[in-house]
Amino acid sequence: MRKCIRCGAEMEENYKITSGYGIVIRPEKGRNAVKLKAAVCPQCGEASIYVDDPDKLIGRKKA
Ligand SMILES: [Zn+2]
Incomplete structure (x- = not known):
């Protein structure tokens, strides 16, 4: 779950x-x-950009 900053x-x-x-x-x-x-x-309209799999992007092995 992502909370609005x-x-x-x-x-x-x-x-x-x-x-x-x-x-x-x-x-x-x-x-x-x-x-x-x-x-x-949905409350204030703040939008943020993210990636589903930062491990793949960074090339980091999952624990
Ligand atoms: Zn908000």
Whole structure:
């Protein structure tokens, strides 16, 4: 669950960020691109961008 940094309400997640096939973030070196997603606060409209799998993006092994 993601809380709004502005008002503390529970945010609605999994909104797609699209421009054609979507926008990805990738490390400067490496191929671990992941899709950017957005969460929106239903109370105040604050929006934040996140990734589902930061371990994959960073190249960090899961514990
Ligand atoms: Zn909010």
